[in-house]
Amino acid sequence: MTGQLEADVVVIGLGPGGEHLAASLARAGLSVVGVDRRLVGGECPYYGCIPSKMMIRAADALAEARRVAVLAGSSDVRPDWTVVADRIRDEATDDWDDKVAVERLENAGARFVRGHGRLAGPGRVVVTTDDGEVTVTARRGVVLNAGTEPAVPPIDGLAGTPYWTNRDAVQLRELPSSLVVLGGGAIGCELAQAFSRFGVEVTVVEAGERILGPEEPEASGVVAAALDAEGIVVRAGVGVSSVSHDGAFRIGLADGTTIGAQALLVAAGRRTNLADIGLDTVGLDPAVRSIDVDERMRVAGADGLWAIGDITGKGAFTHMSMYQANVAIRDLTGEDGPWADYRAVSRATFTDPEVGSVGLSEDQARRAGIRVGIGTAALPESSRGWLHKVGNDGLVKVVVDLDRDVLVGATAVGPAGGEIIGMLVTAVHAEVPLATLRGMHFAYPTFHRAIETALSAVS
């Protein structure tokens, strides 16, 4: 495709938020051009949340079946990765083909251009396509939703090796016998446990002091113990210093030890796609790692430019991308808010036990100068946890602003931690007084009753 186009709004990058925004604005009657160089929908549906959660759902089923031995007799569990690989192809990604997503976007009334989009001054985007260039003029504005790529650390020897990122991991047809996961963040821990449950011998190497670094230390501790109990080796507090590959990988650690493995998965964080998007043409620093936005998602210092999703640095989550898209949609269609508010950002990490969290951690609250109260409750000591028996690891931790008598953060680790956190998100978001929370009914015997115990323990 080549030529000139005009539109009210041009969207560069169609991740979850960009796709939603482009379709919604088109349905609202605006003329919209959406640009993506890869697949419409971005990382989440093709390489991220969706395929990884299909892997995790299958791996959790295996783990639950193995628990039959403790609770209900015996089971014969024979993992078959083919089922997962097929499901990811057939039900999630259409074999990494976005035909359906493109049609959905066009049926909403938007036009789609596949290619690399670049700002070329205010309100102007140049798209490099397979067969030339398309120049699009935006009457109302340009929205950036360029997302991220896997970051690959500059480790000696790594670059020339056949290492995997998440994009390779979700496309596997066959599993390796052994795997080193470089990075113990959300991606590293989720995938490490899923592969291990399918019989892969897994080692996680985490340069930081603990896995799941952004979570409460107690949450990291519970997950680390669960991984250990399943036979996953976690090497935290030591970086990778060299990598070589000669049929198999040899991974050299900073403490002088080496690990051999058939495969290496790099899950060491993400790099925002901002280097080649023309920020300099609208007066912005082209070397920034994230884009500063105001409460309407307008980019500071550039008229007619909005940014949403991972590139804003407010949390690399699909629900953040969608939340910010809705804010930008309201602004672009002349609605009167509500505008962006990040006090009660929540997330769920789908390890088993799951980690749900919201708002500030204890450490963040203390560093913000808040007079902090903490309450915790161990899940195995709750009635539901005791009943649940095997697989009951977990806890609830609440972080209280004692002066305002409200929760400012909370963590729920457990079999349904990502669900239990829901009511705590409401509490932080709506600033529900502690006395009101303590006066609630908590159904017996549920996991969320541990919240009542944690609230009563606040000091």
Ligand SMILES: Cc1cc2nc3c(=O)[nH]c(=O)nc-3n(C[C@H](O)[C@H](O)[C@H](O)COP(=O)(O)OP(=O)(O)OC[C@H]3O[C@@H](n4cnc5c(N)ncnc54)[C@H](O)[C@@H]3O)c2cc1C
């Ligand atoms: C393995 C994995 C698991 C995850 N699990 C979860 C989860 O369970 N829950 C959760 O909330 N989040 C999860 N995430 C994070 C989630 O995928 C992202 O936060 C989400 O995709 C939102 O990203 P985004 O909207 O910023 O853009 P992205 O999804 O990164 O999409 C950006 C799009 O922009 C395009 N693009 C970039 N630059 C240009 C350009 N110059 N021109 C044209 N197109 C361009 C790209 O091709 C891409 O399609 C996971 C991520 C990974 C990798």
Ligand SMILES: NC(=O)c1ccc[n+]([C@@H]2O[C@H](COP(=O)([O-])OP(=O)(O)OC[C@H]3O[C@@H](n4cnc5c(N)ncnc54)[C@H](O)[C@@H]3O)[C@@H](O)[C@H]2O)c1
């Ligand atoms: N369930 C979810 O919501 C979910 C799941 C997966 C990913 N995500 C999102 O995707 C983002 C990216 O995930 P991620 O896990 O790649 O990034 P991350 O930044 O969360 O974790 C990367 C980890 O790699 C470690 N690391 C970096 N370089 C290293 C090295 N050389 N040696 C050893 N360890 C090293 C870091 O210390 C860090 O702990 C997350 O921040 C999250 O927002 C969300």
